[in-house]
Amino acid sequence: MNNNKPVVAGPRHRNRLTMSLYSLPLKKSAITLNLPPTLYVAGAPVEGELELDYQLLLEDEIDRIVVGLEGTIHTKNRMGAQVESFKIGTNDFLRTSSTLWVRGRSTPPEGDRILRIPFSIPIPADSPPSFGFESYMNVAYVRYAVEIIGMRTGTFAVDRTIKVPILVVAPDPLGSALRTELKLGWPGDWGRVKAENRIRKMPWGDYSTVKMELLVPHLDTFPLFTEVPYSIIITTISAPTKRKGAAQPTKDIFPPVPRSASEIDFELRRHVDLQTPYFPSNPEEYVTDIISKAHAPVPPVDVEITDYVWLPEEGKEDRGCWMQEATFHSSLVLRYTPTFLTEEIKIKYTMHLKVEFPGMGNVLRIEFPINIGSGIESPIPIDEQALSPTSGSIDVPATYWDPSKWTDQ
Secondary structure, three states, X not given: OOEOXXXXXXXXXXXXXXXXXXXXXXXXXXXXEEEOOXXXXXXXXXXXXXXXXXXHHHHOOEEEEEEEEEEEEEEEEEOOOOOXXXXXXXXXXXXXXXXXXXXXXXXXXXXXXXXXXXXXXXXXXXXXXXXXXXXXXXXXXXXXXXXXXXXXXXXXOOEEEXXXXXXXXXOXXXXXXXXXXXXXXXXXXXXXXEEEEEEOOOOOOOOEEEEEEEEEEOOOOEEOOOOEEEEEEEEEEOOOEEOOOOOOOOOOOOOOOOOOHHHEEEEEEEEEEXXXXXXXXXXXXXEXXXXXXXXXXXXXXXXXXXXXXXXXXXXXXXXXXXXXXXEEEEEEOOOEOOOEEOOXXXXXXXXXXXXXOOXXXXXXXXXXXXXXXXXXXXXXXXXXXXXXXXXOOOEOOHHHHOHXXXXXX
16 A cells, blocks of 8 residues: 555644545545544544545545554664664554445435545553653654545555544543642642751851742642642741841841742753663653743742741840741643653653752752643543643644654654
């Protein structure tokens, strides 16, 4: 079977995803695939419809139309840092197809040249989620696509092919329940992660103390497309000093608390564990800023800064330390491939929180691993007109949507 280059489906088509197969002599649509933009769930079907122009099918000598669903795990690992040879692994874990139309067996209703044929293809319940990762040393993908093949007769005939990538995630009943609770206002326990350090502005003198605490809902899994609230509390305690009078300090005391969200580095990173030709590889990938640096944070970050509080030493009212606290409240929304594990690929996520203070090496860090789940139990529509993280689409590289480049990676 000789297939021509497949038609490419982009990730953002308005209303419904429509791919056309052209009759070469007339350059008119012979077959149209209607596939609503959807985030599919393993264990549920992919449902769509073919619109067949019967007259053009006959003129283009198409004898049979087959619909298929494919899923592939693809890895490509460089054999060494300075070499151009690769070890490529391909696991075609899903290949299913069925015949939708055969010449002579079904025709359009009288007076109409369009034949409409619905189809439904089940996705196996144990299928991994859609995923893409690209770096200089490693490439890893979990890809899904619906493929329509119009089979033609003749010695030199070329089959007509449509290949449309789709997104798939695993069902997540626990995350679905948590999603509902989060939307109503989190009623449960909160997880607390703390960090503390003693710092000084110069290499001499007394030490000050800085503390940081990250508060997030205590969740077994963080569901997609849902606002998850968090708070960051930063406390500074100055080195011992003398106090004159009862007034507040007239200027910032070292170490100063952050006064803007832009002074906080809060990001999500992903570890991609791959079996490579040279050794097991676990590259770390920056995913996104939870608090954006490029523009005003979305969602916005509320900041509360307390007045200085005097902490006197025991028995000495005029000697002690100044304490101040800054609290940052906001929420995060995840739209990334859920945590998963296969023989070829394992991914996990970690929140990285960092605050720097004046002076060399004066840094507070928190690393907090999280498990991401889909948060859904059945397919949901993707709102292609909405660019927000709650649009229902997970983030994958642009090449995921271009099947013509799949064999090049």
